[in-house]
Amino acid sequence: MFGIKFGKITLTASMLAVFGLLSGQAGAACNLVSTKAGNAPLNIKFVDGDTPEVKEFLETCVNPYTKKYASDPEAAKAGKKLFGYYSCTQCHGGNAGGQTGPSITDDTWQYAKHVTDKGMFETIAGGSDAGMPTWHGQVAGNPELLKTDEILKIEGWLRSIFKGSGPKPWLDEKPQ
């Protein structure tokens, strides 16, 4: 009797351990949602090859590159390079000042949530109903498209070249 009971307890504990490993984190998670109508969850997972910055963002909604690039324009160039590589420039212009797509460097935002790194990430990763394509490989189901780290780097660069006159709340974001 005792043996069987003990066996069950052990099984339960090891099952919990397995769940802990699979989710890769203890509790904290950034609940990303689509910018498109319905605001469905964006199920973006930490995958092989992802960076510590990705882990931090997926757990806290804070993009570590934003603060880093604000004080390091050299490092920020990594984001600018990706912006060109993935042809964001075609619609937004070489310095993101706007073409057929809107400027991303002024203080006019398409959606109020774009003043947070989470909100802007959601529009880049999942696209919008008004012309912004879906860029995240996991969301689009296309591994050729962007990885989480690449979107975070682009976003960090975009924040670093902000030319608007308003405040920069993205520099004071707290873990959610």
Ligand code: HEC
């Ligand atoms: C085919 C044209 C097109 C391409 C290519 C494109 N975008 Fe966009 N983007 C848009 C449009 C149109 C909007 C406005 C969407 C809306 O209002 O719903 C937008 C909006 C945005 C916004 C929000 C801007 C604001 O002022 O609130 C960001 C950030 C953004 N795009 C980033 C990117 C990035 C990064 C890439 C490349 C990975 C990219 N875009 C590629 C068309 C494009």
